[in-house]
Amino acid sequence: MKAVGYQQSLPATDDKALQDIELPQPVASGRDILVRVEAVSVNPVDTKVRLRVEPEAGQYKVLGWDAAGEVVAVGEDVSQFKPGDKVFYAGSLTRPGSNSEYQLVDERIVALMPECLSYAEAAALPLTAITAWELLFDRLEIQQPSLKHPRPVLLITGAAGGVGSVLIQLARQLTTATIIATASRPESKQWVTDLGAHYVLDHSQSLTAQLKELDLDCVSHVASLTHTDQHYAELVQLLAPQGKLALIDDPTGGIDIMPLKQKSISLHWEFMFTRAMFATPDMIAQHQLLTDLSRLVQQGQVKTTLNQVAGTINAANLRKAHQLLESGKAIGKVVLAGWK
Numbered sequence: 001m002k003a004v005g006y007q008q009s010l011p012a013t014d015d016k017a018l019q020d021i022e023l024p025q026p027v028a029s030g031r032d033i034l035v036r037v038e039a040v041s042v043n044p045v046d047t048k049v050r051l052r053v054e055p056e057a058g059q060y061k062v063l064g065w066d067a068a069g070e071v072v073a074v075g076e077d078v079s080q081f082k083p084g085d086k087v088f089y090a091g092s093l094t095r096p097g098s099n100s101e102y103q104l105v106d107e108r109i110v111a112l113m114p115e116c117l118s119y120a121e122a123a124a125l126p127l128t129a130i131t132a133w134e135l136l137f138d139r140l141e142i143q144q145p146s147l148k149h150p151r152p153v154l155l156i157t158g159a160a161g162g163v164g165s166v167l168i169q170l171a172r173q174l175t176t177a178t179i180i181a182t183a184s185r186p187e188s189k190q191w192v193t194d195l196g197a198h199y200v201l202d203h204s205q206s207l208t209a210q211l212k213e214l215d216l217d218c219v220s221h222v223a224s225l226t227h228t229d230q231h232y233a234e235l236v237q238l239l240a241p242q243g244k245l246a247l248i249d250d251p252t253g254g255i256d257i258m259p260l261k262q263k264s265i266s267l268h269w270e271f272m273f274t275r276a277m278f279a280t281p282d283m284i285a286q287h288q289l290l291t292d293l294s295r296l297v298q299q300g301q302v303k304t305t306l307n308q309v310a311g312t313i314n315a316a317n318l319r320k321a322h323q324l325l326e327s328g329k330a331i332g333k334v335v336l337a338g339w340k
Contacts, residue, residue, distance in 0.1 A: 001025045003100035005060030012322035018315045032104045034073040039123035039337035041066040043322040050327030064097030068122035088113040090127035092276035106188030114297040123237035124306035128162035130272040139246040139268035152177040153219040158226035160188035165305035172196035173301045312340045
């Protein structure tokens with residue numbers, strides 16, 4: 001089968017950073033389903049793994065943790081899917097990725113894709129939607145107004161990226177939170193506004209001063225999606241007592257948790273691969289939340305975050321997509337569809 005992989009950690013501009021290769025087609029067994037991959041999207045995790053993780057000598061590593069495709073075979077213990085089903089999923093960080101014509105994936109982290117979407121539109125959603133859903137409900141626990149926060153105020157930094165694009169929609173549709181998104185360019189500000197943010201701040205300027213202009217002194221919840229190390233001190237200052245701070249990035253040099261103590265602020269990491277990586281007892285929760293997401297899309301409450309289709313799935317196009325993500329200028333999701 002066709003696939004795209006690499007043997008060395010190289011800059012995305014290098015022709016050997018990602019290469020077109022041929023690999024044996026895998027066989028489904030146990031709770032695995034075999035999917036013919038029709039579309040994939042590219043995430044920051046792809047670029048980070050490419051730069052940090054090298055395969056064993058002589059081997060190729062296949063990236064890709066967002067896909068939509070058709071089930072072509074199922075393992076003997078599979079109960080939720082059958083050949084012919086159209087599915088979407090984010091896969092597992094510990095297994096070969098979706099940049100291949102066929103991929104094995106555990107049924108517990110897969111769902112039927114929304115019927116109203118194309119493969120490309122569906123492939124844009126899984127990883128970022130799982131991350132956003134778990135951030136919102138499992139980590140920040142924004143579900144019902146409480147005595148501490150009668151109406152939650154959610155600040156999302158770096159909101160125009162893939163995770164933020166879904167997070168804004170979920171928060172707007174499923175919670176009572178006031179949503180404050182940050183973005184720095186006119187096109188990204190418009191993007192988050194169109195997705196449902198109540199207010200948009202410029203994260204290249206003082207967030208404190210801009211909040212005051214909105215007659216807000218503090219926020220109850222923060223989802224820090226990028227450059228946490230740059231904004232951390234101000235975010236702690238802006239959080240209300242007993243507030244919650246969740247992050248998904250890798251702050252350079254780590255972060256000092258002591259400033260959180262006086263306000264009893266809780267700190268939460270969100271890593272959407274945890275359930276699959278450790279085969280947690282609630283691993284099937286990702287199947288369930290993707291199923292709920294599919295319903296929301298079908299009902300028109302959430303839309304795909306696809307921003308561009310960057311051609312068919314091959315090494316040259318994937319290298320260009322990696323370069324775009326590494327530039328920090330990507331808005332929404334970049335998807336590749338079809339094989340040539």
